Amino acid sequence: MTAMQVVAHRGASEENAEHTLGAYLEALDEGADGLECDVRLTADGHLVCVHDRSLLRTGANRGTVSTMELKDLHELDVAAWKHPWADLDDEAPDVDPELGRVLTLRKLLETVADCGRPVDVAIETKHPTRYGGLVERRLVQLLGEFGWAGADTPVRVMSFSFTALQRVHRLAPEVPLVMLVEKAHHWPMLRRLVQPDWIIGPGIKELRDHPGLGRHLAGRRIHVWTVNTDEDLKLCQDLGVEAVITDRPAYMLEQLGR
Template sequence: MRPQVVAHRGASHDNAEHTLRAYVAALDAGAEGLECDVRLTADGHLVCVHDRDLRRIASSRGAVSTMELAELDELDFAAWKNPWRDLDDEAPPLDETLDRVLTLRTLLETVADYDRRVEVAIETKHPTRYGGLVERRLVEQLRHLGWDRPGSPARVMSFSWTALQRVERAAPHVPLVQLVEKAHHWPMLRRVIGEDWLVGPGIRELDDHRKLGPRITKAGHDMHVWTVNTAADLDLCLELGVKAVITDRPAYLLDLLDDRDL
């Protein structure tokens, strides 16, 4: 069975992660899903940022949780990916609005307005100074779009079992993905997660611990695997019957699947 191809932080192999440019590129490539991480700003906006601070992606020491959205909007979230772009006289002019901080609301509205069904996998990052407020704000945004109902194109992921419990109580119809960082965490998680929860192990753990994948499926859980970027990674996922592959390279994985006639 062909797995769903989900763009990890957008088409982030070739574009700056979590920018609207990266997500538009993923949609143009045919990605069937988009993955994002969310953090809460000081003035209550959910933004698509992985790290707690901005040193890696925006050359700022500021923590997302201590900054307001207007402050974040002044930063360039893409220059780190191509630091020499200003020296390329032949490069076409860039629309800088595609390279600023991306709010979750903008991403969800982009997906809602797209001309085909695209699913969104939203990871809440923990620990955070705002605790459960992150999940509360997230559920509010899903409810605004009617995406808290059965058949929602959104699913919520987290390494935090407590965070997923919060979402389950507030929006019981939204699918949940328990992310698994280490194989030895699975025996404990297996006892506490919901029967219908999905499970998200990393590809390296599946490769290094070949019994992990079969144990997850034997327990009755479908797998959404991160971060699947090579042909060998994809082959392992196909062997295990993985339902979704989360990748930095959606166009490449879609081509691989087409070559395998899946």
């Protein structure tokens, strides 16, 4: 049986600021099998690793990502919110500011390409967005630059939007797709739409609260988010889950005996 894959959710994000280069480097150091990120498109056409529409939560800026240019986003510190008292610690080591800036998807893919071992990348396109299908077109273009738009790609594309995944399939039919499932009651409709080879991505809370969902997904490839506890990991093992997306990659690897 293939070992369950441990994928770092926005990097090793329990202790590090999410979506920063520092969080992803930590996840790689910890031995994560894969890295997960959300992507949005800037006003000047760059894909950046950001979950929310704005940087208010992580960068103390009310502007929306889609209306800002990369140079303006790069001025923001998106790591300080995680450890707000760090500046008062005289013994804390100096940290490269670049590790806490808004991260481009290009930089993340370069980091994976240069890391010296196979690492998967799970990329979620966020919708709705003012740019619609341009997000997926830019994504596939970027994957093509890395030679990662074919069957041997380490990348899989995820979305809660069925339409977004259809776009990716038309542009790069060999790239694996993950249909994210937000609510258990959405699955009866979705299962009529998704292709048999698509991966299904339910949230762990839905699997806990609706045991029937796991039974209905039997025989499908399943990637679950966000798995952070022993109990949730055990549930995923019982269901034969292929990959767990976690804020705590080192801990999950330890629990799996790796």
